[in-house]
Amino acid sequence: MFVEVEPLRGDLDTSVPISDDRSALRAGRRHRLTAVATPYMYLAPALICFALWVYWPLAQTFRLSFVRWNLLPTTPSVGVGLANYRHVLRLPQLQQAAETTGLYMVGLLALGVVLPALIAVVTQGLGSRAQAFYRSVLFLPVLISPVVAATLWSFLFAPNGGAVNSILGNVGVSPRNWLFDPTTAPLSLIVIAGWKVLGASILIVSAGLVNIGPEYYEAAALDGAGRLRRFTEITVPLLSPTLLFLLTTAVLVAEGQIMFPLIDTLTSGGPSRATTDIYYLLYSLGFTSFDVGLASAAAVVFFVAFAATAVPCLGLLERFSRYQD
Amino acid sequence: MARIRLHHITKAYGDTVALDDISLDVAHGELLVLLGPSGCGKSTLLRVMAGLIHPDRGGVEVDGRDVTTLPPRQRNTAMVFQSYALYPHLSVRRNLGFGLRAHRRPRTEIEEKVADVAARLGLDRLLDRRPRELSGGQRQRVALGRAMVRDPAVFLMDEPLSNLDAQLRTATRMELAALHRSLDATFVYVTHDQVEAMTLGTRIAVLDGGRLQQVGTPAQIYDEPANVFVARFLGAPPMNLLPAVASSRDRRVLLEGAALSAVLWEGEVAERAVTVGVRPERLRIGGAGAAGARFRSRVVAVENLGNDEVAICQAAEERICVRGPRPLGLRAGENVELVASVDDLRLFDPASGRRMVWVPDACDNHKLPAGTVHDVR
Amino acid sequence: MFQVTPDPRTDSANPPPPPRRGGGRRDTTIARHAVLIAVGLLVVAPLVWLILAMFRAPRTLFSESLPFKPHLANLAHALSELPWSQLLLHTVTMAIGVSLGQLLSGLLAAYAFSCWQFRGQRLLMLVVIGTWLVPFQVTILPNYVLLSKLGLLNSVAGVIVPQLSSTFAVLLLRQHLKNFPSELIEAARIDGLSSWSILWRVVVPNLGPSLAALEILLFIGAWNEYLWPLIVYRSPDSVLQVGISHLLSVTDPDYGALLAAAGLATLPLLVLYLILQRRIVDAFVRSGLR
Ligand SMILES: Nc1ncnc2c1ncn2[C@@H]1O[C@H](COP(=O)(O)OP(=O)(O)OP(=O)(O)O)[C@@H](O)[C@H]1O
Numbered sequence: 001m002f003v004e005v006e007p008l009r010g011d012l013d014t015s016v017p018i019s020d021d022r023s024a025l026r027a028g029r030r031h032r033l034t035a036v037a038t039p040y041m042y043l044a045p046a047l048i049c050f051a052l053w054v055y056w057p058l059a060q061t062f063r064l065s066f067v068r069w070n071l072l073p074t075t076p077s078v079g080v081g082l083a084n085y086r087h088v089l090r091l092p093q094l095q096q097a098a099e100t101t102g103l104y105m106v107g108l109l110a111l112g113v114v115l116p117a118l119i120a121v122v123t124q125g126l127g128s129r130a131q132a133f134y135r136s137v138l139f140l141p142v143l144i145s146p147v148v149a150a151t152l153w154s155f156l157f158a159p160n161g162g163a164v165n166s167i168l169g170n171v172g173v174s175p176r177n178w179l180f181d182p183t184t185a186p187l188s189l190i191v192i193a194g195w196k197v198l199g200a201s202i203l204i205v206s207a208g209l210v211n212i213g214p215e216y217y218e219a220a221a222l223d224g225a226g227r228l229r230r231f232t233e234i235t236v237p238l239l240s241p242t243l244l245f246l247l248t249t250a251v252l253v254a255e256g257q258i259m260f261p262l263i264d265t266l267t268s269g270g271p272s273r274a275t276t277d278i279y280y281l282l283y284s285l286g287f288t289s290f291d292v293g294l295a296s297a298a299a300v301v302f303f304v305a306f307a308a309t310a311v312p313c314l315g316l317l318e319r320f321s322r323y324q325d
Numbered sequence: 326m327a328r329i330r331l332h333h334i335t336k337a338y339g340d341t342v343a344l345d346d347i348s349l350d351v352a353h354g355e356l357l358v359l360l361g362p363s364g365c366g367k368s369t370l371l372r373v374m375a376g377l378i379h380p381d382r383g384g385v386e387v388d389g390r391d392v393t394t395l396p397p398r399q400r401n402t403a404m405v406f407q408s409y410a411l412y413p414h415l416s417v418r419r420n421l422g423f424g425l426r427a428h429r430r431p432r433t434e435i436e437e438k439v440a441d442v443a444a445r446l447g448l449d450r451l452l453d454r455r456p457r458e459l460s461g462g463q464r465q466r467v468a469l470g471r472a473m474v475r476d477p478a479v480f481l482m483d484e485p486l487s488n489l490d491a492q493l494r495t496a497t498r499m500e501l502a503a504l505h506r507s508l509d510a511t512f513v514y515v516t517h518d519q520v521e522a523m524t525l526g527t528r529i530a531v532l533d534g535g536r537l538q539q540v541g542t543p544a545q546i547y548d549e550p551a552n553v554f555v556a557r558f559l560g561a562p563p564m565n566l567l568p569a570v571a572s573s574r575d576r577r578v579l580l581e582g583a584a585l586s587a588v589l590w591e592g593e594v595a596e597r598a599v600t601v602g603v604r605p606e607r608l609r610i611g612g613a614g615a616a617g618a619r620f621r622s623r624v625v626a627v628e629n630l631g632n633d634e635v636a637i638c639q640a641a642e643e644r645i646c647v648r649g650p651r652p653l654g655l656r657a658g659e660n661v662e663l664v665a666s667v668d669d670l671r672l673f674d675p676a677s678g679r680r681m682v683w684v685p686d687a688c689d690n691h692k693l694p695a696g697t698v699h700d701v702r
Numbered sequence: 703m704f705q706v707t708p709d710p711r712t713d714s715a716n717p718p719p720p721p722r723r724g725g726g727r728r729d730t731t732i733a734r735h736a737v738l739i740a741v742g743l744l745v746v747a748p749l750v751w752l753i754l755a756m757f758r759a760p761r762t763l764f765s766e767s768l769p770f771k772p773h774l775a776n777l778a779h780a781l782s783e784l785p786w787s788q789l790l791l792h793t794v795t796m797a798i799g800v801s802l803g804q805l806l807s808g809l810l811a812a813y814a815f816s817c818w819q820f821r822g823q824r825l826l827m828l829v830v831i832g833t834w835l836v837p838f839q840v841t842i843l844p845n846y847v848l849l850s851k852l853g854l855l856n857s858v859a860g861v862i863v864p865q866l867s868s869t870f871a872v873l874l875l876r877q878h879l880k881n882f883p884s885e886l887i888e889a890a891r892i893d894g895l896s897s898w899s900i901l902w903r904v905v906v907p908n909l910g911p912s913l914a915a916l917e918i919l920l921f922i923g924a925w926n927e928y929l930w931p932l933i934v935y936r937s938p939d940s941v942l943q944v945g946i947s948h949l950l951s952v953t954d955p956d957y958g959a960l961l962a963a964a965g966l967a968t969l970p971l972l973v974l975y976l977i978l979q980r981r982i983v984d985a986f987v988r989s990g991l992r
Pocket residue numbers: 338341342343361362363364365366367368369370517
């Protein structure tokens with residue numbers, strides 16, 4: 001007769017249950033509790049800060065968009081339903097500001113993503129010495145604050161004897177008042193913002209290219225892929241997280257963080273609102289119109305539009321960075 | 326004193342079950358080796374013992390005390406990691422004393438113990454170096470010393486030798502064995518190297534897919550594998566396994582396979598399929614008339630191991646290996662009959678994979694040998 | 703007769719010559735340099751202009767003649783037009799306070815995100831990333847109201863407090879901590895350290911250079927910050943950026959003084975950059991790689 005053997009010769013006496021030492025159990029439970037709470041405690045400072053200065057104000061903006069109020073603590077706010085929204089959508093400035101915003105975005109996309117990517121790709125593969133030198137030069141505008149950049153460029157764009165006019169004068173362009181001409185003012189601002197982001201973007205794309213590593217290209221070359229194929233099948237896909245990051249920052253962040261100070265310090269939205277984008281419109285509605293409800297409703301409308309643009313970007317970005325982990 | 330008992334430990338990461346209902350009893354002073362292929366849950370089990378991971382179900386008990394939910398610092402265990410995990414920013418001296426400082430021991434005691442351990446491990450002259458200024462073997466020693474300084478009741482080691490080269494590994498293995506003998510502590514040692522497992526362990530626990538396959542002394546694990554997995558996992562090359570049919574004729578049990586035939590012991594058995602196992606070093610090159618099992622095969626290749634030779638043969642559909650002192654006297658292409666004595670055959674149930682033993686029919690069910698479970702006739 | 707077996711070392715073939723580096727492409731290399739030099743000039747020229755203008759005489763500010771006799775009148779004007787000691791004190795306090803606060807809160811949050819698994823982890827991560835969806839301009843008014851209720855308007859503290867945590871710092875540090883060897887943290891747990899001590903005695907010492915680099919980036923960001931001071935502390939003596947924007951906002955600005963002031967306001971960062979250049983650029987570039 002064949003008999004199967006018991007696999008476990010562990011001398012294990014499982015009949016005796018684990019000892020029922022209550023004090024140990026209680027101590028254990030306490031530890032488990034603190035262990036559960038620990039990560040939340042580490043998160044608290046950052047989250048409280050975000051809650052207080054981002055999410056709570058956001059909720060307030062929503063609330064205020066349904067009232068009429070003039071920002072004075074002494075006057076009460078009155079609920080007006082959707083009136084503020086109707087008002088906002090009929091604001092004459094809104095369409096112009098939206099168009100200007102679009103123009104800025106295209107400009108930042110060109111000068112902060114496309115051009116830097118092209119430059120980085122065509123200059124890729126220089127020696128590390130040369131690269132270190134160019135890097136330290138290209139980084140410089142990052143150090144320059146938007147306000148200082150505004151100062152500097154208002155001097156260069158000055159109508160009488162400014163460097164831009166005199167250099168263009170040499171090639172026969174008649175002098176202009178760049179920042180006070182409705183057709184050139186928005187473009188001038190784009191040039192300034194582009195000057196501030198161009199070098200930094202080149203650095204980031206170049207680093208992304210270095211990160212790809214030569215072995216992919218070697219493998220592709222062995223597979224018989226030509227230059228164009230290598231570019232479209234290796235460079236572009238492996239670089240896309242970096243490009244996406246640039247896209248998100250250049251288009252979504254740069255306009256609020258760089259363009260806004262430029263507008264505020266150089267043109268105050270003029271001339272004849274030609275440089276007013278949505279950000280600046282919101283700001284001036286809030287601080288010059290003293291109509292809190294209207295400003296808040298505009299803010300809500302803008303927030304919704306902004307989030308609708310940004311969520312896909314951030315989602316893609318998060319997905320790409322997940323792949324890299 | 327430290328006797329560790331694990332009760333029905335289960336741990337899952339999402340869909341992967343890393344540990345599946347593991348119960349284990351480690352006596353005080355033992356060196357238990359956890360052996361198994363990559364990803365079988367060895368490290369996870371060790372981390373459960375250390376308190377770094379809480380099991381989903383089940384409990385850990387040390388000397389009768391339930392420590393399942395205790396944090397590592399209250400467990401009096403030390404651990405040696407595969408990567409050594411030395412603190413890169415601290416000198417060897419401070420690495421060694423780190424645990425004692427964390428437990429707020431007095432300075433003089435820390436210095437004494439560090440000096441003592443450093444002397445024992447020959448680290449005296451490296452005390453002021455940083456880990457990155459050490460060789461692999463020296464790092465391994467520091468990791469070991471960091472565990473020893475704490476005088477723990479339990480040493481947990483996760484593949485501590487796997488980053489060393491072959492020679493250093495052998496030397497360090499012997500030192501570890503000596504250390505275990507000299508310390509009054511329980512060791513749990515993870516490895517996937519069977520030589521380490523066989524030479525170091527007082528007992529070996531074989532894991533696969535998060536399940537315990539067998540627990541026993543090295544000899545038991547090697548000679549009496551509980552199932553096909555254990556039989557295949559140990560040995561170089563592993564145990565040969567071939568399908569056959571068991572039947573009886575004239576009150577004798579016989580085995581018949583595509584390329585094998587064997588006459589076993591007296592007895593009656595209904596015809597059934599079995600898996601026949603035999604270790605490569607137990608096979609001999611056939612002579613006339615030898616009793617036992619005979620395997621008809623053709624040599625495919627001969628491998629030279631230096632001291633031994635391994636001949637890889639084709640027996641019908643199966644591969645079968647023979648190992649013996651060099652030269653074996655076999656050449657590729659040759660037909661050869663391999664012989665094994667009946668005592669060296671191991672029989673497994675093809676369906677469950679578990680090993681079977683023969684119980685003479687006269688013996689009734691009440692007197693089954695210890696360790697047998699049920700009748701499968 | 704004994705015969706010595708041949709020395710196996712003499713047997714080996716001559717090593718193959720080292721592969722030539724991809725030379726012979728001199729013209730494309732020159733073209734690459736040309737492109738980068740052109741871009742570099744474009745980037746640097748305005749800065750050179752700024753520095754030259756700072757030292758020109760106020761009357762010849764717009765002339766392009768070189769060389770010229772350096773003049774300090776612009777600097778003198780700049781120094782007299784703005785309350786520099788106040789501005790510097792405020793700006794330095796703000797930049798240090800904001801950058802250290804962001805570093806610390808970011809470090810703690812990143813530690814939680816990368817070393818624990820807890821309920822709501824993904825949601826809380828979205829809460830952090832989600833702050834990028836809320837442009838500053840959307841929440842200006844409620845923030846202004848809140849700050850005035852807290853009595854923080856027109857003070858440096860009021861500029862610091864709302865900026866104490868930064869999404870960028872959390873995300874970057876989370877990336878660093880994810881790459882931190884987990885066995886090191888486990889070893890410290892076995893050695894008996896609490897999670898708080900592990901952070902300060904194991905994690906921070908080993909992240910030192912990355913933390914320092916991030917701190918400098920945050921410092922630069924805080925130094926150049928314009929939006930929050932604009933809302934909270936809108937007076938000519940608040941911080942440098944606001945002070946300069948005041949000079950700029952008059953209808954016919956004194957460009958000499960203005961440029962000198964702008965140069966002076968950037969000087970501390972330039973000095974920092976000269977000293978720690980490689981570190982800063984590395985940290986910046988790495989923060990852009992995903
Ligand atoms: N933190 C984790 N998250 C998800 N799955 C995990 C985690 N840790 C371990 N696992 C899974 O649990 C199983 C057991 O892992 P474990 O590290 O214990 O294996 P191991 O036996 O130590 O393997 P090796 O010999 O390769 O070290 C594996 O399938 C692994 O993928």
